[in-house]
Amino acid sequence: MASVASAVPQISLQGVQKTYPNGTVALRDVTLEIPKQDFVFLVGPSGAGKSTLVRLLIREEKATAGTIHIEGQDLSRLKRRHLPYLRRKIGMVFQDFKLLPNLTVFQNVAFALRVTEGALRHLKPKVEEVLSIVGLEGKENKYPDQLSGGEQQRVAIARALVHDPRIFLADEPTGNLDPATSWEIIQLLLQINARGTTVMMATHNREIVDVMRRRVVAIEGGQIVRDEDAGGYHAPALESH
Amino acid sequence: MHRLWNRIDFAFSSAWQNFWRNAAVSIASVLIVWVVLLALGSLLLVLHSLDQIVALEKTKASAISVYLADTTPLSSAMDFKLRLESDPRVTGVVYVSKDQAMARFRQLPALDPSVIDTLGTNPLPASLDVTVKDIRDLAAIDQEVRSSPLVDKSPATNYEPNVIDKIILLARVAGIAGLVLIVGLTGLSVFIIMLTIRTAIYLRRKEIEVMKLVGATDWFVRWPFIVEGLIVGMVGAVVAVLIVGFGYRPAVVNLQSVLIFVPLAFDPYYLRLVLAAMLGFGLLLGSMGSYLGVRRFLKQ
Numbered sequence: 001m002a003s004v005a006s007a008v009p010q011i012s013l014q015g016v017q018k019t020y021p022n023g024t025v026a027l028r029d030v031t032l033e034i035p036k037q038d039f040v041f042l043v044g045p046s047g048a049g050k051s052t053l054v055r056l057l058i059r060e061e062k063a064t065a066g067t068i069h070i071e072g073q074d075l076s077r078l079k080r081r082h083l084p085y086l087r088r089k090i091g092m093v094f095q096d097f098k099l100l101p102n103l104t105v106f107q108n109v110a111f112a113l114r115v116t117e118g119a120l121r122h123l124k125p126k127v128e129e130v131l132s133i134v135g136l137e138g139k140e141n142k143y144p145d146q147l148s149g150g151e152q153q154r155v156a157i158a159r160a161l162v163h164d165p166r167i168f169l170a171d172e173p174t175g176n177l178d179p180a181t182s183w184e185i186i187q188l189l190l191q192i193n194a195r196g197t198t199v200m201m202a203t204h205n206r207e208i209v210d211v212m213r214r215r216v217v218a219i220e221g222g223q224i225v226r227d228e229d230a231g232g233y234h235a236p237a238l239e240s241h
Numbered sequence: 242m243h244r245l246w247n248r249i250d251f252a253f254s255s256a257w258q259n260f261w262r263n264a265a266v267s268i269a270s271v272l273i274v275w276v277v278l279l280a281l282g283s284l285l286l287v288l289h290s291l292d293q294i295v296a297l298e299k300t301k302a303s304a305i306s307v308y309l310a311d312t313t314p315l316s317s318a319m320d321f322k323l324r325l326e327s328d329p330r331v332t333g334v335v336y337v338s339k340d341q342a343m344a345r346f347r348q349l350p351a352l353d354p355s356v357i358d359t360l361g362t363n364p365l366p367a368s369l370d371v372t373v374k375d376i377r378d379l380a381a382i383d384q385e386v387r388s389s390p391l392v393d394k395s396p397a398t399n400y401e402p403n404v405i406d407k408i409i410l411l412a413r414v415a416g417i418a419g420l421v422l423i424v425g426l427t428g429l430s431v432f433i434i435m436l437t438i439r440t441a442i443y444l445r446r447k448e449i450e451v452m453k454l455v456g457a458t459d460w461f462v463r464w465p466f467i468v469e470g471l472i473v474g475m476v477g478a479v480v481a482v483l484i485v486g487f488g489y490r491p492a493v494v495n496l497q498s499v500l501i502f503v504p505l506a507f508d509p510y511y512l513r514l515v516l517a518a519m520l521g522f523g524l525l526l527g528s529m530g531s532y533l534g535v536r537r538f539l540k541q
Contacts, residue, residue: 087456112455
């Protein structure tokens with residue numbers, strides 16, 4: 001039985017449907033399994049349901065039908081008071097960084113530890129550690145508006161790493177960045193993935209997806225239309241037809 | 242211990258920041274709390290004084306003083322006393338001479354003795370203080386003694402059947418009016434504190450978003466706002482407590498000099514109760530306001 005348990009995927013969606021209160025069907029019958037340490041691109045046009053999928057994984061939204069398991073835990077049965085502990089397992093970054101403008105780089109990262117009552121005695125070394133992973137040593141006392149977009153996203157990534165997450169979700173992390181900076185962020189995500197963290201990145205960035213040749217899950221109209229290892233942004237089938 | 246301290250430190254420093262970040266709204270809510278508590282404290286003290294007066298009047302109720310004309314010889318007065326004592330309705334009669342009356346008068350609080358000395362002659366009449374078994378007989382005895390030639394005519398007795406009823410009515414009216422005022426102000430102050438907390442939450446919406454994202458618990462997010470409400474209640478209460486605490490004694494002393502015959506007294510024990518009640522009520526207002534402010538917003 002133990003071997004069966006270890007074969008359970010880290011993230012598993014079975015027949016997931018999401019209908020918003022206004023009647024919009026954002027996802028229909030989505031089944032997806034992501035094993036530990038996978039690196040997955042989630043692609044598709046705007047409004048296809050990528051962001052909804054991400055929001056379901058951190059239980060910002062609840063699925064209307066179907067089940068979602070993260071590390072064997074059924075999210076529909078997760079009590080509200082246990083939700084924060086799910087979020088601590090999942091590092092999360094966004095297109096708009098979501099940094100606090102009145103806090104320095106150091107304080108922005110430390111904030112995540114303070115508000116979750118993390119190991120405060122180790123706060124400073126921990127913050128320094130994640131800042132060095134993202135390559136921001138020496139910028140600790142800068143404010144977000146003194147940083148470039150790429151540096152701001154690095155701060156957000158550092159903040160997402162303070163709890164040593166087992167899953168890293170990035171929703172359009174390069175959406176506001178120029179191509180060179182986008183590549184730096186991708187390198188960073190690869191590095192995080194290499195450290196053993198599952199990474200899922202929703203993106204529009206065709207060039208990156210095509211060059212990387214990683215697993216690609218394509219969503220259109222709320223359904224998974226393609227799921228291939230070492231895929232590109234568009235399906236190869238389109239040309240062969 | 243470390244975590245608890247972090248939680249307290251975070252809650253208090255955030256709450257303090259919130260308070261000053263929207264200072265105008267915070268100060269408005271402090272003011273309204275202050276007004277409520279001032280009204281509450283004053284009402285309690287006024288009602289307590291009226292209670293004291295009623296209690297004192299009740300002990301006096303079974304007795305009347307029959308004032309004797311200055312021309313009445315002592316022997317006639319003693320005859321009159323014997324006649325009254327033989328009345329089955331009467332339980333006791335005490336003769337109070339002019340000098341004794343004066344001595345009593347001098348003992349009234351807040352009366353300047355030099356004022357009395359300037360009077361020269363003693364204007365107070367001698368009296369027979371009659372105690373009865375049944376208060377209801379007082380009116381009949383009052384009527385009978387008024388016809389006696391020995392009795393002073395202005396005034397004949399100190400019989401005032403309505404005084405207690407009047408004071409009780411006054412206390413009731415003051416109590417109801419005060420209660421209505423305080424209930425109204427309480428509702429208003431809870432509402433204003435709620436708005437203050439909502440404003441603070443709005444100003445912190447980005448931080449709250451990040452806190453939830455990185456996995457802060459609901460209570461960790463709520464505490465700073467609850468504490469802010471408590472600070473509002475506390476500050477309003479402390480100012481009101483200081484004013485009532487230091488103002489009560491001077492107020493009683495001043496009133497005593499105006500209302501010489503009203504037995505007002507300074508009651509430090511009751512004052513302490515009132516001040517504690519004000520502080521407690523202030524904190525209650527603050528926590529109710531912040532609870533309502535936080536309740537809906539942080540649900541999702």
